Amino acid sequence: MIFSGRGNCINCNLWEIYGSKILAYYNDPKNNGAIVILLTHAMVKDGQVSNAWSGSKLLINEDIPEIQDFMSKLPTNEQKEKPTQSAKSLSNWSGGSQYSPVERFVHNAKCMSLSQFCKIKHETLCVTVATTLKFAVSKYGWFYYGCTRCSSKAPNPEKAYECSCGQKVEQPIPRYKIEIYVSNGESKYRFVFWDSECAAILGMTAEFMHNFMVENGEDDPMVYPDELEMLLNKKMTFRVKVQPTFSQASVWKLCDDEAFVKEIENDYIVEDNQSKTEYAKLVPNKENLETSVQTLSASGENDPESIILMTPAKDVVIADKGEEVDFEASGATQLSGTKPSKKLKIEPSS
Structure with a gap:
């Protein structure tokens, strides 16, 4: 639970790693007083916030103006007193459950090779592994103008x-919307990358990149800056x-960690030439998750055409002339008590 300076919680x-970081700080006896955090690229939902799958930064009591200013506004007694919440409860809040990162990533999605798309x-929620190949230049260019909050x-x-x-x-700000062809073997497909994924990979916002281009005399959205090349030639797993x-x-989520990608590719992706009988669902885990662990926020952007900040449902909004589709995708997926299915490895009979 986090509190604002005005008493809101x-x-x-x-x-x-974000939960582990706050736990390590809290449990360190050398750290006394109030704990003030700054979380970037946060995913905002009704009544709660969480870190993004990738791209978020968590700063705890850092010596930066924003945190120091917030700390100075707290009552003197609160500045010196450490929160009394037990470490056990904090561990529950951090997302400690029986689900591994890979299992949360593939939860409620169909894992398949790109050739099956x-x-x-x-419309289907899928997990696959592919390599970014080249830009699919749209008539809108590489960004759109959007809200400063959502x-x-x-x-x-x-x-x-x-x-x-x-x-x-x-003043609306530029936000990334980049179409990229991805490939796996001889198969290709067009993926739409949204603002938070691109910013996490590139290390800069679309607004910053656009302003830099304008300062150098270029404001045409059809001109793709060289920095965007960092999005290409990356093997990743995608939700x-x-x-x-x-x-x-x-794209709702992505991850380019080599071990993470390999595990999904080897254990979950269903190939064309394999029989459905070669796959089996794991036995459902009947243990309930902690009540505080309800959803997993994705790093994928909400659709820029959406009219809701965070989505309780996923609606399709079809653009004029059927040239492109925009949808609302917070990626907030309810976790059930049934773990995702792995593909069952069949040993050859002797």
Whole structure:
């Protein structure tokens, strides 16, 4: 639970290394007083925030102006007193469950090779492994203008407006939306990469990159800056929403960690030439998850056309003339008591 300087409180779910970092700080007897954190690229949902799958930074009581300013506004007694919440409860909040990072990544998704995407007839949540190949240059270029708080598309990039998320936007900001062909073997497919994934890989926001281009005399969104090349030639595992009507998939999560990619590729991806009988579901785990561990936030962006800040459901919004599709994808997936299916390795009979 985190508190603002005005006494407001909200649940904060910190996953994996982020949870471990806050636990290590809390349990260190040398650290006394209030704990003030700064979390970047946070995923905001109704009543809670969490770190993104990748790209977030967690700063704890760092000597930076934002944290020091917040600390100075706390009552003197709160500045000196360490929170009394037990480490056990903190461990529960950090996401300690029977699910591994890979299992959470593939949960409720169909794991399949890229070659199988062309056989999908309806919108489907999938996990696959592929390598980014080249840009699929769209008529809109590499960015769009959106809200300063959420990823919704601005109705007019040159006018102030109030976003559906409640934010009063004086000047819409550039946000990444980049279409990239990915490949695996001889198969190719078009993936749409959203703002947070691109920013995490590139290490800079679309606004910063656009401003840099303008300063150098270039403001055409159809001109792709050289820095975007960092998105190419990367082998990653993707959690995507496949949209067969438009022959594209919209990225919800991605990970380029070699061991992570290899585990999904070896243990979960179903190949074309393998029989369905070679796969079996794991026995459901009947243990309930901690009540505080309800959802896993993805790093994938909400669709810029969406009208809700965080999505309780995933709706499809089809653009004019059927040229592209935008959907709302917070990637918040309810965890059930059943673990994801691994492919069963069949030993040859003797």
